[in-house]
Amino acid sequence: MHEMGIVTHLAKTLDDLAKEQSITKIGSVTLQVGEVSGIMTDYFTDCWDYFKVRHPVLKSAELKLETIPAVTWCDHCKRTYPTVEHGRECPYCHSGETWLLKGNECVIKEIEAE
Amino acid sequence: MKIIELHESVTASNDRDADTLREEMRRKGTLLINLMSSPGSGKTTLLSRTIRDLSGNARGFAGNRAAEDGLKTAVLEADIDSDVDARQIDRLGAKAIQVHTDGMCHMDAGMTASGLDEMGYEGIDLAFLENVGNLICPAEFDTGAGRNVMILSVPEGDDKPLKYPLMFQSSDALVISKIDALPYFDFDMDACVRRVKALHPAIRIFPVSAKTGEGMEAWEEWLRSALCDWRSES
Ligand SMILES: Nc1nc2c(ncn2[C@@H]2O[C@H](COP(=O)(O)OP(=O)(O)OP(=O)(O)O)[C@@H](O)[C@H]2O)c(=O)[nH]1
Ligand SMILES: [Mg+2]
Numbered sequence: 001m002h003e004m005g006i007v008t009h010l011a012k013t014l015d016d017l018a019k020e021q022s023i024t025k026i027g028s029v030t031l032q033v034g035e036v037s038g039i040m041t042d043y044f045t046d047c048w049d050y051f052k053v054r055h056p057v058l059k060s061a062e063l064k065l066e067t068i069p070a071v072t073w074c075d076h077c078k079r080t081y082p083t084v085e086h087g088r089e090c091p092y093c094h095s096g097e098t099w100l101l102k103g104n105e106c107v108i109k110e111i112e113a114e
Numbered sequence: 115m116k117i118i119e120l121h122e123s124v125t126a127s128n129d130r131d132a133d134t135l136r137e138e139m140r141r142k143g144t145l146l147i148n149l150m151s152s153p154g155s156g157k158t159t160l161l162s163r164t165i166r167d168l169s170g171n172a173r174g175f176a177g178n179r180a181a182e183d184g185l186k187t188a189v190l191e192a193d194i195d196s197d198v199d200a201r202q203i204d205r206l207g208a209k210a211i212q213v214h215t216d217g218m219c220h221m222d223a224g225m226t227a228s229g230l231d232e233m234g235y236e237g238i239d240l241a242f243l244e245n246v247g248n249l250i251c252p253a254e255f256d257t258g259a260g261r262n263v264m265i266l267s268v269p270e271g272d273d274k275p276l277k278y279p280l281m282f283q284s285s286d287a288l289v290i291s292k293i294d295a296l297p298y299f300d301f302d303m304d305a306c307v308r309r310v311k312a313l314h315p316a317i318r319i320f321p322v323s324a325k326t327g328e329g330m331e332a333w334e335e336w337l338r339s340a341l342c343d344w345r346s347e348s
């Protein structure tokens with residue numbers, strides 16, 4: 001459900017951009033997806049394929065996905081560590097007073113267009 | 115083909131729609147409050163009581179507070195597929211509308227704007243959006259609301275800020291609901307407040323019970339002053 005929502009917005013953002021910059025065709029879209037953004041890339045690609053044929057400028061656009069590593073901050077020992085490996089418990093001091101610094105974003109890095 | 119670098123959030127088009135809606139609502143003098151929480155946190159119960167109190171209907175004796183002091187409220191319910199909540203609010207005499215999210219896990223600015231247009235909000239002081247019950251997606255999508263409020267109920271536990279930091283960071287106020295249940299849960303209020311403040315120092319926190327009425331006044335006072343600020347900010 002989340003993937004569908006994001007693809008809807010992505011398509012709209014690109015449509016707006018195409019109008020603004022008189023782009024007639026987008027060849028590829030590069031997205032940076034956080035490791036813990038909750039986006040399942042397979043499902044995301046399916047949603048994209050479903051959507052793109054409904055938007056003339058996107059019809060032949062390839063979706064390229066890059067991963068942004070997730071980093072967690074420990075408020076107890078004031079250090080950061082990789083989230084996916086260690087989860088919510090700080091590997092240095094074992095505190096649970098931790099939260100995500102980055103890794104849940106989803107950013108359009110660039111597009112190829114004509 | 116040329117490469118265009120964007121480095122822009124996928125939801126950028128939504129952010130623009132949200133800004134447009136906010137400007138329009140400011141012109142009309144209506145403050146939209148986006149309520150976000152897990153399912154069952156007590157949103158509908160809190161809203162029912164808040165609306166009753168703010169409308170002035172429950173002030174008891176006439177003269178206690180002049181009727182014209184009452185605020186006009188409206189509610190947009192974004193429940194995925196039921197209209198039970200909207201009917202409950204309707205009975206209080208506030209304007210209510212069920213907005214359909216087409217199975218989506220959050221409300222976006224476009225859906226919010228069409229819900230508001232369909233309902234009509236001329237003359238409404240405060241409009242509440244009961245967002246879809248979910249702590250992840252709604253925080254990522256700007257609805258165009260003037261203020262964002264999160265509701266965390268005591269049974270959900272005091273460690274929610276650690277699990278869902280974005281939700282707390284994107285809220286102007288946090289209502290800690292169902293405090294009448296504190297004796298039955300190991301909810302550490304101080305720890306919760308400390309965690310929330312660490313994530314977002316400026317957030318306002320209101321512990322309330324919509325059941326007993328405890329804490330409701332401070333929350334309602336905040337709503338009134340938020341409305342004043344909204345109308346004087348430019
Ligand atoms: N003890 C106690 N229970 C409450 C309070 N507020 C709500 N509840 C109960 O919590 C349950 C859920 O309340 P709702 O107001 O329907 O919660 P909601 O967030 O609107 O729920 P959904 O719309 O289904 O996500 C109900 O059984 C309420 O009676 C409160 O202040 N104290
Ligand atoms: Mg409800």
Ligand SMILES: [Zn+2]
Binds near residue numbers: 074075076079092094
């Ligand atoms: Zn640590």
